[in-house]
Amino acid sequence: MSEADYLEAFRSEQGSLGAQLPDWVMALRLSALGRFERAGFPDPRHEEWRYTNIRPIVKKAFKPAGDALAPLEVGVLDQHRLGVDSAVELVFVNGRLHAGLSQMQGLPDGAVVEDLGTALRSRGETLQPLLGQIADDRDSSFVALSTAFLRDGVFIGLAPGCVLERPIKLLFVSTREAQPVVFHPRILFHGGANSQATVIEHYAGMEGSASFTNTVTEAALEAGARLEHYKIQRESTQAYHIGSLHVRQMRDSSLRSHNVNLGGRLVRNDLNIGLMEPGAEVLLNGLFMAGGRQHVDNHTRVHHAAPHTQSTEEYRGIIDDHARGVFKGRVLVDRGAQRIEAHQTSANLVLSDGAEVDTKPELEIYADDVVCSHGATVGQLDEQSLFYLRSRGLDDKTARGLLTFAFAGEVISRIGEQSIRDRLEEVIVGRLPDHQRLKELV
Amino acid sequence: MLKITDLHAEVDGKPILKGLNLEVGSGEVHAIMGPNGSGKSTLCQVLAGRDGYQVTSGSVSFEGQDLLAMAPEIRAREGLLLAFQYPVEIPGVKNVYLLKAAYNAQREHRGEPEVDAFEFLQLLRERTRIMKMDESFLHRGVNEGFSGGEKKRNEILQMLVLEPKLALLDETDSGLDIDALKVVSEGVNTLRGEDRSVVLVTHYQRLLDHIVPDFVHVLSDGRIIKSGDKSLALELEANGYQNVVEAA
Amino acid sequence: MATSQSEVEKLVHREYKHGFVTDIEQETLPPGLDEGVIRTISAFKGEPEFMREWRLSAFRHWQTMSEPSWAHVSYPPLDFQSISYYSAPKTREQIEAEAPKSLDEVDPKLLETYDKLGIPLHERARLAGVAVDAVFDSVSVATTYKDKLSEHGIIFCSFSEAVREHPELVRKYLGTVVPPGDNFYASLNSAVFSDGSFVFVPKGVRCPMELSTYFRINASNTGQFERTLIVAEEGAYVSYLEGCTAPMRDENQLHAAVVELVALEGAEIKYSTVQNWYPGDEEGRGGIYNFVTKRGECRGDNSKIAWTQVEAGSAITWKYPSCVLKGDNSVGEFYSVAVGNNCQQIDSGTKMIHIGRNTRSTIISKGISAGRANNAYRGLVKVLPTAKGARNYTQCDSLLMGDQCGAHTYPYIEVREPSAQVEHEATTSKIGDDQIFYLLQRGLSEEDAVNMIVSGFCKEVFSELPMEFAVEAQALLAVTLEGAVG
Numbered sequence A: 001m002s003e004a005d006y007l008e009a010f011r012s013e014q015g016s017l018g019a020q021l022p023d024w025v026m027a028l029r030l031s032a033l034g035r036f037e038r039a040g041f042p043d044p045r046h047e048e049w050r051y052t053n054i055r056p057i058v059k060k061a062f063k064p065a066g067d068a069l070a071p072l073e074v075g076v077l078d079q080h081r082l083g084v085d086s087a088v089e090l091v092f093v094n095g096r097l098h099a100g101l102s103q104m105q106g107l108p109d110g111a112v113v114e115d116l117g118t119a120l121r122s123r124g125e126t127l128q129p130l131l132g133q134i135a136d137d138r139d140s141s142f143v144a145l146s147t148a149f150l151r152d153g154v155f156i157g158l159a160p161g162c163v164l165e166r167p168i169k170l171l172f173v174s175t176r177e178a179q180p181v182v183f184h185p186r187i188l189f190h191g192g193a194n195s196q197a198t199v200i201e202h203y204a205g206m207e208g209s210a211s212f213t214n215t216v217t218e219a220a221l222e223a224g225a226r227l228e229h230y231k232i233q234r235e236s237t238q239a240y241h242i243g244s245l246h247v248r249q250m251r252d253s254s255l256r257s258h259n260v261n262l263g264g265r266l267v268r269n270d271l272n273i274g275l276m277e278p279g280a281e282v283l284l285n286g287l288f289m290a291g292g293r294q295h296v297d298n299h300t301r302v303h304h305a306a307p308h309t310q311s312t313e314e315y316r317g318i319i320d321d322h323a324r325g326v327f328k329g330r331v332l333v334d335r336g337a338q339r340i341e342a343h344q345t346s347a348n349l350v351l352s353d354g355a356e357v358d359t360k361p362e363l364e365i366y367a368d369d370v371v372c373s374h375g376a377t378v379g380q381l382d383e384q385s386l387f388y389l390r391s392r393g394l395d396d397k398t399a400r401g402l403l404t405f406a407f408a409g410e411v412i413s414r415i416g417e418q419s420i421r422d423r424l425e426e427v428i429v430g431r432l433p434d435h436q437r438l439k440e441l442v
Numbered sequence B: 001m002l003k004i005t006d007l008h009a010e011v012d013g014k015p016i017l018k019g020l021n022l023e024v025g026s027g028e029v030h031a032i033m034g035p036n037g038s039g040k041s042t043l044c045q046v047l048a049g050r051d052g053y054q055v056t057s058g059s060v061s062f063e064g065q066d067l068l069a070m071a072p073e074i075r076a077r078e079g080l081l082l083a084f085q086y087p088v089e090i091p092g093v094k095n096v097y098l099l100k101a102a103y104n105a106q107r108e109h110r111g112e113p114e115v116d117a118f119e120f121l122q123l124l125r126e127r128t129r130i131m132k133m134d135e136s137f138l139h140r141g142v143n144e145g146f147s148g149g150e151k152k153r154n155e156i157l158q159m160l161v162l163e164p165k166l167a168l169l170d171e172t173d174s175g176l177d178i179d180a181l182k183v184v185s186e187g188v189n190t191l192r193g194e195d196r197s198v199v200l201v202t203h204y205q206r207l208l209d210h211i212v213p214d215f216v217h218v219l220s221d222g223r224i225i226k227s228g229d230k231s232l233a234l235e236l237e238a239n240g241y242q243n244v245v246e247a248a
Numbered sequence C: 001m002a003t004s005q006s007e008v009e010k011l012v013h014r015e016y017k018h019g020f021v022t023d024i025e026q027e028t029l030p031p032g033l034d035e036g037v038i039r040t041i042s043a044f045k046g047e048p049e050f051m052r053e054w055r056l057s058a059f060r061h062w063q064t065m066s067e068p069s070w071a072h073v074s075y076p077p078l079d080f081q082s083i084s085y086y087s088a089p090k091t092r093e094q095i096e097a098e099a100p101k102s103l104d105e106v107d108p109k110l111l112e113t114y115d116k117l118g119i120p121l122h123e124r125a126r127l128a129g130v131a132v133d134a135v136f137d138s139v140s141v142a143t144t145y146k147d148k149l150s151e152h153g154i155i156f157c158s159f160s161e162a163v164r165e166h167p168e169l170v171r172k173y174l175g176t177v178v179p180p181g182d183n184f185y186a187s188l189n190s191a192v193f194s195d196g197s198f199v200f201v202p203k204g205v206r207c208p209m210e211l212s213t214y215f216r217i218n219a220s221n222t223g224q225f226e227r228t229l230i231v232a233e234e235g236a237y238v239s240y241l242e243g244c245t246a247p248m249r250d251e252n253q254l255h256a257a258v259v260e261l262v263a264l265e266g267a268e269i270k271y272s273t274v275q276n277w278y279p280g281d282e283e284g285r286g287g288i289y290n291f292v293t294k295r296g297e298c299r300g301d302n303s304k305i306a307w308t309q310v311e312a313g314s315a316i317t318w319k320y321p322s323c324v325l326k327g328d329n330s331v332g333e334f335y336s337v338a339v340g341n342n343c344q345q346i347d348s349g350t351k352m353i354h355i356g357r358n359t360r361s362t363i364i365s366k367g368i369s370a371g372r373a374n375n376a377y378r379g380l381v382k383v384l385p386t387a388k389g390a391r392n393y394t395q396c397d398s399l400l401m402g403d404q405c406g407a408h409t410y411p412y413i414e415v416r417e418p419s420a421q422v423e424h425e426a427t428t429s430k431i432g433d434d435q436i437f438y439l440l441q442r443g444l445s446e447e448d449a450v451n452m453i454v455s456g457f458c459k460e461v462f463s464e465l466p467m468e469f470a471v472e473a474q475a476l477l478a479v480t481l482e483g484a485v486g
Helices: A003-017 A023-039 A055-059 A074-078 A116-122 A141-148 A383-391 A396-412 A418-431 A435-441 B040-048 B072-078 B095-109 B117-130 B135-139 B148-162 B178-191 B230-247 C005-012 C035-044 C049-062 C108-117 C123-128 C146-151 C159-165 C167-173 C184-192 C433-440 C446-462 C467-480
Strands: A088-093 A111-115 A153-158 A168-174 A181-183 A186-191 A196-205 A212-221 A226-234 A240-249 A254-261 A266-275 A281-290 A295-304 A310-319 A324-333 A340-350 A356-365 A370-379 B002-011 B014-024 B029-033 B053-062 B080-083 B090-094 B166-170 B197-202 B215-220 B223-228 C026-028 C087-089 C130-136 C139-143 C155-158 C197-201 C210-216 C227-232 C237-245 C252-255 C258-263 C268-276 C287-298 C304-311 C316-319 C322-325 C331-340 C345-348 C351-354 C360-370 C374-383 C391-401 C406-415 C421-430
Touching: A003 A023, A003 A141, A023 A141, A055 A240, A088 A111, A111 A116, A116 A153, A116 A186, A141 A212, A141 A240, A153 A196, A168 A212, A186 A196, A186 A226, A196 A212, A212 A226, A212 A254, A226 A240, A226 A266, A226 A418, A240 A254, A254 A266, A254 A295, A266 A281, A266 A310, A281 A295, A281 A324, A281 A396, A295 A310, A295 A340, A310 A324, A310 A356, A310 A396, A324 A340, A324 A370, A340 A356, A340 A396, A356 A370, A356 C391, A356 C421, A370 C406, A383 A396, A396 A418, A418 A435, B002 B040, B014 B029, B014 B040, B014 B053, B014 B223, B029 B230, B040 B053, B040 B072, B040 B080, B040 B166, B040 B197, B072 B080, B072 B095, B072 C433, B080 B148, B090 B095, B090 C433, B090 C446, B095 B117, B095 B135, B095 B148, B095 C446, B117 B135, B117 B148, B117 B178, B135 B148, B148 B178, B166 B178, B178 B197, B215 B230, B223 B230, C035 C049, C035 C184, C049 C167, C049 C184, C146 C155, C155 C159, C159 C167, C159 C197, C159 C227, C167 C197, C167 C227, C184 C258, C184 C287, C197 C210, C197 C237, C227 C237, C227 C268, C258 C268, C258 C304, C268 C287, C268 C467, C287 C304, C287 C331, C304 C345, C304 C467, C322 C331, C322 C360, C331 C345, C331 C374, C331 C446, C331 C467, C351 C360, C360 C374, C360 C406, C360 C446, C374 C391, C374 C421, C391 C406, C391 C446, C406 C421, C433 C446, C446 C467
Parallel strands: A088 A168, A153 A186, A168 A196, A181 A212, A186 A212, A196 A226, A212 A240, A226 A254, A240 A266, A254 A281, A266 A295, A281 A310, A295 A324, A310 A340, A324 A356, A340 A370, B029 B197, B029 B215, B080 B166, B166 B197, C130 C210, C197 C227, C210 C237, C227 C258, C237 C268, C252 C287, C258 C287, C268 C304, C287 C316, C287 C322, C304 C331, C316 C345, C322 C351, C331 C360, C345 C374, C351 C374, C360 C391, C374 C406, C391 C421
Antiparallel strands: A111 A153, A356 C406, A370 C421, B002 B014, B002 B053, B215 B223, C026 C087, C130 C139, C155 C197
16 A cells, blocks of 8 residues: 555545544544655665565555454454453454453443543543654654554553553454455553553454554553553564554653564564653563564664663564564663663574574663663574583474573563463464474473 | 861761761771761761762861862872772773872872882782782782672782871771681781871771771761770670760 | 863863974865866876776766765765865975985975874884875875885885886776775765875785874865775785874865775785874864775685774764675674764764675774764674674773763674674763772872773773874873863
């Protein structure tokens, strides 16, 4: 779908939506469309897109998600569930909320989880100052595109002091369609002062689904708010996935982000974290596994805008076959943001001849009283460890599988939810060579 | 040698030293003991001239001169040397370079010619042996990757080389095992002499088994509340600070 | 920090030591650039036709290119028509055509200049065993020790002389590492380069002394576009030193050099630079724009190229001395200290392109920022699918002095070979006030304390420099950072 096709799709949708959405939303959509039109899709000459060519997304003819719900059996859906005990679970099929499959009861007072369309109509005063304000679409045409097609998604709001014991689960499933679908789910999270929550975004696709998911999540964390955020992307290996997470953190707030990418044909994630006030801290924990001809690109940007802020980041990639893994991590420390601490690591395992890794950890520092470090490694499994395991009687294949699993394990071990940890370990083992034997070992 | 008169000092606006008096004569060894937070380390930092330690009133004279008016490096060149409680690591700067630079800075200050590199190395080797340190330490970065005990030994080695008139030891015994404690004590004892003085700041009595002080002072809430001979240290050990503080 | 900001500012004030203008007659082309200017330069130098055509084709290509904008530097747009592309000191009537045969023929004022710069040009040079080629503005003035070198079959001369005397060698190697269309500034250089040094070390010869070139820009409104080409044949070894200074001037001057190194099988080239072009004043007025392309190719198996640089001068530095590791088992090394004070901007680093099997590269980069300077490391490590068993280790440390400066690290790591091991580490820190106090307490002055910590920070790089240069580099660093305690 080219730029012109999106403009056309926008025009046909904008007219019919006028009655459903408030004026400010219509205006927001229109101005974002203008920015998208001016910027166009990025090409590899753009430094931020140096290693990821999105031509396939532009060339492919997607159809906008329609109003009619795609039929989906609960039994089929269950295959894609993570099996995590949750407070509420929202299921989106091809980008549209499926009320019948969702479970939205049982939230404590002070917590709101609502279909975005509903929230746009009834909570304008809360949403308007946040929506499109945390995500800066001057940085990305895809964010502008998301805002232009704003309608589907979810709003999560926590009143000050509201603590959710169990996670909020969002499951996005794409189905296999004769003509693949494009959709733009939008998630807005507002954590009031000292609130606490866990949000799991889970993207899954039916086998053979070649859809294009263009998802944007914005989160505002007020003073002392804590968010544990998961993004687990397990779309089909024909699917296109462009996603971003934009977070604005106030005093003493805390974000733990876990970004796990296992599926997709062409995947790009952007994480933009703003540490705006003293005491804010963030953990960025990432894992990607790519095989076949998958292309997985993670870009992270941590902006230390205030003193005494802290960031820790570890991204690990396992790249096999003819896949390509990309990581770019940027740490920006403003002038005056003294006494900050930032550590970043990018570790990559290249398992085969045709695989490629491009990694670009960056530090941009304008303050002097800082402790910053980054490290990047690209390599294969350690020969000595392999030999050690084999000298203990393991065959080569099992030893490799075990070491690869251990490499991913560093990231998995930082995941707070036991049930997600278990499920991910299972999924990862399933992708390793000799997984039958490994399952008994780990 | 050193005369401290009614010294008041504060850190971040908080008064720590509140009228401290102390006189150290030539050739004397003084031990200053006291509970945590009594002002021991502050006294050391103030005497060495650390920024952020504000002297609000009182005076300190060193060899008849106004110590407080001197820049930190001048104090060192004049012969007041502090063995730090937590010696800092300076990556890439070899020990031997630091020692030579410091040694020559002191000589230059006294109007003496720079020492010949060969002679200096001889001196270093001899002093290194006293501290039972391997010569390879000289070629490592200052305190870089040293264990706690090695750092303390290194501090005393510097004293042996620079031969200060007044050696100020800030909790040099803490974190040392008994063997290291003996070596450090031996080093300090080597330093003793008619025209040299030592001030030991310590929390524990055990150091004083090895370096026998002429005087023992109890520091509490920023003042010396009791002074005596070495038996005072034993009394502190037996009865605890609390009793001594209350009795005083 | 122990010292207050005002003290820092007071101390930061320092004067550029080499900022004098030598008052000698200059023969300079009027500003402007077109094919006519290029033909004139070529004619001035009595070049053969191939050289003139090479320049013209580079110029035509350059006209289709635009200035790169990706570096972390900012400056007003350059007007390439306001620069004079050729300037020669007129000491002898035929100086453009022929360099002086001995030092006696050189203008004494020029020699005085070199004395002020501390260049070991005459007797001192001989004593030190350093052969020197001095490039003053655009023309190579004198090359010492030429005869002794020629006994070994080594050619060390100005580039112009090489074009005249050894056209077959120039033709064979020129532009084979940095093609005329490589990048904007390299193309410009290919079109208008005026002079530079040429070194050829034949098969099996180990060059018995360090070779050295000093570059100096003197005339105002001139650009300096020198071209250096060093070829080491099979099993040869050469160590080459480059020093640079320029006078103080209000306006910015462009320096766009190209250096090409070719190492054949088993050869080793060590290229060391101490760059001290005029950095501009403390408000950022004037100073040299140092936009340089330096690249070496390890063409043969088991060859080695090592770049060592101390970058202390220039208003803007934009350079990435690189190694193309084509031969199996070839080795590339890059050791750099880049120090910026006042308003200096540095975007520098290296590229290591691994093509051959078991190729190895090491990158050690130390950046120091003081005043309002911005110092960026930008480095590419690229491992192609042919480079089985390739290894890279990168260490990249930044030291900040004062809270108005910036330190940035932009490594690019691109790996397409699974047996490669690439490791990158970077840290950013400031000089700790406890470190300074510790040294003060040992009787050192604050200046000495800072110098000691900074030298410690840089020691892995200094140890790669030839002895004489290491001393000069230490001194240069001390002057550049004089009092920049933050």
